[in-house]
Amino acid sequence: MTPTAQELHPAPVLEPGRTILELRGLEKRYPGTHALKPVNLAFRSGEIHAIVGENGAGKSTLIKLLTGVMPRTSGEVFWEGQPAALATPHEAMALGINAVHQEVVLCRHLTVAANMFLGEENSRFGILQQRAMVREAQKIIDDLGFDLPAHVVLGDLTIGQQQLIAAARATVRGTKFLIFDEPTAYLTRKEADQLFTLIRRLKGEGVTIIYISHRMEEVFELADRVSVLRDGTLVGTRNIAETNDAELVKMMINRSIEQVYHKEHFTPGAPIVETRNLSGKGFENISMTVRAGEIVGLYGLIGAGRSEFVTSLYGRHKKSAGQILWEGKQVQINSEHDAIKLGMALAPESRRDQGLCLNLPVGLNLNLPIYKRISSNLLISNAKEKAEADRQIAGLRIKTPTRGALASSLSGGNQQKIVIGKWLAHGAKLFIFDEPTVGVDVGTKAEIYRLFGELLSKGAGIILISSYLPEVYELADTLHVFRRGKLVATHGFNTASHEDILTQALAEKQEKLGGQT
């Protein structure tokens, strides 16, 4: 559907542009960790420079240093040849350094226009020129080719659309150096394409783009150069034309790419759960079966009804019609409690909003579903509480100083391990994983996939939701494609091509896209 990277970028332009930002021995130490070992790197104006690496490799630290959120421990930074302190976010912004974060950091309750001009409102004699701002914002948005209204409240847009607004906002502020931190994590393909168009256009205007992503195909589609971080060390920088997937992955994790999608096949056993014509808000007439020892993948765009379907199955939301059979018997699931009692476990889509109690200890998060079991009568057994938490921490190799450390202090991948780990001790039969690897590095991904194999070998069934096709494609024994709340196609393991599945998931949208070009 989209032209390949080579077609769009015939041999990346590599006559060195002017160096805009140079790092010399940039270094960051926290008490106990050496987060970033001395980095020497020069960014050129008008280049798209991808930075890849596992969670905890030092990417976030690097961004925080560049945007002035944290002071560096040592080293020098030169902005257009002049030494820069980058001690405050304000200083970074004044130079023209901006960042678009993975999680949208804007005011959800204000309008799109108000957010675009937040901090730089257009006012006359202290009175806000609201209509003028909406007009101006709309012009910028239209200009960028985003099909979005400027007068609506930001919170009414999807997360992906909010992300586009955040990007648009960053472009109107005299930005010369723009950092994207995993911008496509929550975007649909169409939104991602719009974002890429924006990024290429900024590049054309001479803006330096730092692009951080776990998605290799995006790096190859967009970037001119790529730098790899591992354990706080800059392993190397490559011109994109002179490298490939395999080399980058190897640099990142010292492991080959085949080992990432680790798939074990089991002979499926008896059905664990079966839905018959299940309908509810956002999905209708969904019939599917999950058997012991199999992974059922649900693929589709964000908003296709996959999450709504599983949360309803899990009792979080109401069902309007249909039946659920659990191990062959018809059951009523009216609450999460009912679902958990039957033996379901849900690792929800958003770690931050649904998965974790961030300001509580790792141990408490891990034990939350099983406190009843580790209590004798009224009191919690301290020994069991410790043992259970430590067992999961060790088994999943969760990197945390102690089980008493707050969940918020862990990296994204380790947080995701907690979201999954809390259900392992509970002894569920059906595991529902909703986007389990969003914002998670390759190494942790591989660990999570290996865990799937373990669960299956114990006779569990898995529902795997992902917007990342290779993931469901390589892992699911049965792959259901969702579009607009309906189950539109079903495939076996590796039986359909990527293109067919994409077409089925996109269908109408693609026609629309085709009409525009």
Added chain:
Amino acid sequence: MSIEAIPAEKPKRNYNVLFGLTLLALLVLLWIVLSLATPSFASGNNIANLLRQGSMIAIMAVGQTFVIITGGIDLSVGAVVGFATVVVALLINAGVPIALAILITLLVGVAIGLFHGFGIVKMGLPPFIITLATLTSLRGIGLLMTNGNSININSDSFTAFSRNSFIGIPNLFWMVILVGVPAYVFLHHSRWGRYLFSVGSNAEASRLSGVNVQRTIYMAYTLSGLCAAFVGVLLAARIGIGNPTQAEGWELQAIASSVIGGTSLFGAVGSVHGPLLGAFILATINNGANLLNVNSFWQRIITGALIIIIVYFDGLRRRGK
């Protein structure tokens, strides 16, 4: 870094203990300074009086802390205390046996707490609003029931309780221990305590993990109502009357004690010993200021300043950690 070498849960507990010790040190320091500054402070009479003053706020603060840990607030507790004095006074004067009168009064507190839970869980009202509404209405209901008069309690054995001591310690202070010990076990060693924290931290995540969020919220407000009604009984015994306008502003003292004791108004952070110490620090400051003849207006200012200072330093240390 090997995982086996990880020390057990020490940091968090150490921090809690450390903060508790700092508060305790502050309390002791206040006592030493006041003993040196005024001869009457260290007298047995005054200490007993101080313990009585602090006890009631301390018990309210414990209930309040449960609510604040869930991320809520209970503004009604002062009004519940006043209302409970009326209920227990009317019951005793009507000839109901004392034990039964107390039990019924406590159940009234439970009912008020359940109502708060209902308002928050079923009607979707913010805790601030529903408890603010109860605050004003309960005072009104109490005034209607008493026609605005105080009711003298005609039972000496009831009122004697609050004046008496057991092995040299005022009975009222024993009540703090009676409430504090089970409260400590409940909050820190039972799963319901863990649920209070988890709901305060992230209600949706708790719900998806199988925690009954609604029941947890009901529980927090019910315990707060129960503690407040119990304080109402103690207050009625101490002053010998039932009067709905009693305990005006005590909700703020209870909240202040809780916050001084390290409870976060954002939820998910708090303990039982913290608010207890907080309550006695406040009581000591008021008592000491009286003895030193400090203008009572100043006492309020000092209390306010103290809240800012303690919470500021607590926040600094948490962030520094």
